[in-house]
Amino acid sequence: MSLHPTLAAVTDRIIERSKPTRRKYLDLMADEKDRGISRPRLSCGNFAHGFAASGEDKAAISTFNGPNIGIVTAYNDMLSAHQPYGRFPEQMKIFAREVGATAQVAGGVPAMCDGVTQGQAGMDLSLFSRDVIAMSTAVALSHGMFDAAALLGICDKIVPGLLIGALRFGHLPMLLVPGGPMPSGLPNKEKQRVRQLYAEGKVSKDELLRAESRSYHSPGTCTFYGTANSNQMMMELMGLHIPNAAFINPGTPLRQALTRAAVHRLADLAKSGERPLAQVVDEKAIVNAMAGLLATGGSTNHTIHLPAIARAAGIIIDWQDFEELSGAVPLLARVYPNGAKDVNDFQDAGGMAFVTYTLGREGLIHMDTVTAGAESMDDWVGNPELHGDELIWKPAEESADVDMLRPATEPFLADGGMRLVKGNLGRAVFKTSAVDSDRWLIEAPARCFSDQDAVLEAFKAGELDRDVTVIVRFQGPRANGMPELHKLTPTLGVLQDRGHRVALVTDGRMSGASGKVPAAIHVSPEALPDGPLARVRDGDIIRLDANTGTLEAVGVDLASRPAANSPPPPVGTGRELFALMRVTSNEAEQGASAMLAAMEIEQA
Incomplete structure (x- = not known):
């Protein structure tokens, strides 16, 4: 299927607009590959510090016996989406050894929960936590010990922050490794009904808490289609997951098999030197993320996050690009709060595999992009299944629930919304x-x-x-x-x-x-x-x-x-520590980032 003319026009405009900044970024990444910090360039003292505590992997790391994968993790066990990550590093080290590689936790990044801080003073830290996460990712990867990286993060500011920071090391291959959504709890419409009754004073706080606790009830990502699950959608369409790993529940054999596949894939990419992050996150990948956001009714937060991610890769997009794409990309999904059902129902209906298939057939995403998680975007038109020890991908060319998910030829709305x-x-x-x-x-x-x-x-x-x-x-x-x-x-x-x-x-x-x-x-x-x-x-x-x-x-x-x-400026709950970020931030349409604003001024 030929590319839709609007998608082609917007992509061409972004490429032309971004030529100077994209060239500068790619030149930097080429220089980092040729002359940047890496294991062979470390002094003996530097290098010895880097593997001193590596246990059974110590010999392999010190003798360059296979690639070494850096793990940047946003684990904490307060945030339900990230609680499953607690055991991932030890599992990933085993998976790496299976293919002659090693893995080390390069560092951790903060991961705050907007659900906990919503309406509280801590929410004033939320957006700028993305900049902190990006800088923390850079600190983690700055040691030069790694030939590839696995980014463990899911939620609102965490995935954009990880990716923005990782793009400063875009000469390395990287994948994001998701943890999956919690099983469905209290239906979202019922939760919404109780919230409104509470707002009217018709139910007690105890009744409200019971409803909320039945909705947010176990490890895993919250099941409504907000920023966290929109993050996962975008990483799929940018080729930065193992195909359709996003919405598989945690604690299942399939979830673990997908994590294993991610480690094996990173080891292969590190050995071959192919598909570094800077090559994967290009103008077409950014447009795919935008198109997917519109097609699925995703979070408006990404009209801030995507410009910031793009700018970190030298790509300039604006809200006019979103609007023009919205006129061409139809709304295919009705996931709460845009419908009654949640992301588990979305996955059961065909999920991102069907979305990729139907958008691709109508020329509404780029299917010729470079991907990290598989050989091409064609690999994203199937959903993963575990048959014994073998991972296979079952084609998803029809929706199993047209009240939830529809083909691009029969959308809910002709407009992306x-x-x-x-x-x-x-x-x-x-x-x-x-x-x-x-x-x-x-x-x-x-x-x-x-x-x-x-x-x-x-x-x-x-x-x-x-x-x-x-x-x-x-x-x-x-x-x-x-x-x-x-x-x-x-x-x-x-x-x-x-x-x-x-x-x-x-x-x-x-x-x-x-x-x-x-x-x-x-x-x-x-x-x-x-x-x-x-x-x-x-x-x-x-x-x-x-x-x-x-x-x-x-x-x-x-x-x-x-x-x-x-x-007056906000104080308390650590907000005063973020004063410099508030003063120097750019506008929302540019990404609302103090870090990127300062970086662009310095590089001008």
């Missing part, structure tokens, strides 16, 4: 795939807040029981680290269910769980120091229209007004 809205308030993202089309246009008076808790207080006081555009500003990366504002979702949903025309406009984030309320998020420029959003006043009529791509304060001369006073 992500729009760029812009006007005198700036540029923002609107995720249409979760919102009924009769709510894509909201025109209502503004009510301005600088804190999500103030929104909840106004709701409880009955001040929002009307048509309203809720403005939550000073939530961008420079103001407070750009936290997610999930506490607002049940409350705004209640107002909408009462029949009101409600919208949210914010320079903060809402992720893949933003739900059914129309929202313009990641507004750029952000309110701090004096973005247009800071000049809106209560009562201004705000027009948010996903049909026309409009975000504006109607009939208002914003430039003539002073900016509203911003809240």
Whole structure:
């Protein structure tokens, strides 16, 4: 199947736009391969430190008897998705020995849980934890002891952070090694129902906790289709997993077999010197990730993370690219919060194997990309099964549940469900795939807040029981680290269910769980120091229209007004330690990264 013309045009534009920065990146990686730090270039003292505690692998590492794989792990046993990683390193060392290789834990990276910190002060650290993870990955790999690397991470900022850091070592082959989602618990619609009842004061906190505990109940990734599972989708379509390893439950023989296959594959790549990360993460791989995000209704957080990942590889993308692709890539999946069923149901229906197959047949992803996890993207059109000790991939050319997953020729929506809205308030993202089309246009008076808790207080006081555009500003990366504002979702949903025309406009984030309320998020420029959003006043009529791509304060001369006073910088819970990142961060459309902003200035 020939490539869809929109996909081809967007890819060509990204390639042309990125030529100077991509060339500079690839030259750096070539130089790192030729002259960078590696085992043969270490002094004897350096090298001895590197294998001193390697036990039975000590002789093999010290005599260069086979490749040495560095493991960068985001393990902790508080985060359910990462708890299974606790035993992975010892297993991976055994798997490496099977093929004449060795493995060492190169280092650990922090892994915070947005589910735990949601609505709390710790959420202000969440986005910039991605920069910390990237830098920690670089520290881990800087020792030069490794011929390849395995990246162990799943959740929201962790996969982007690992990948951004790893791309600084893109002369090495690398794979991400997933852990899989927890089995399904309390149905998501029931969890949502209890949350809304609690927001209305109709159920107790104990009842709410019981519902939440039945939903998030065991090791593994949360089963709704938010940022963590969108990460896994993207790694598949970028060729950075063993094919379709993403959504296999932890603690199963198949899960372990896929981890074993990843180690064996990395050993092969290290021996051959083929398919280094810099070659795999190219313009086509980035476009595949964007197309997959749109096709599956994935997290809006990736309109921040993908630009950051791309920039780390010298590739420049923007929200206009997302919107144009959205016009061509149809919505194929209805995974909660965009539907009733979860990622386990998605996998049972055919999962990423079917998504790859149907998008590939319609020319909606690049099937000719270089991959690390297999020989070509054609290997991603089957789901893995374990037959005895043998891994095989069963073709998934039909959906087993068309209420969950449909072919590209018969989609849920012809549009990928992500729009760029812009006007005198700036540029923002609107995720249409979760919102009924009769709510894509909201025109209502503004009510301005600088804190999500103030929104909840106004709701409880009955001040929002009307048509309203809720403005939550000073939530961008420079103001407070750009936290997610999930506490607002049940409350705004209640107002909408009462029949009101409600919208949210914010320079903060809402992720893949933003739900059914129309929202313009990641507004750029952000309110701090004096973005247009800071000049809106209560009562201004705000027009948010996903049909026309409009975000504006109607009939208002914003430039003539002073900016509203911003809240003081956040302190406590370690937030003051991130002050430098807040001050130096770039805009959301560029990736909302202090580290990448500083790197680009230095390299200019």
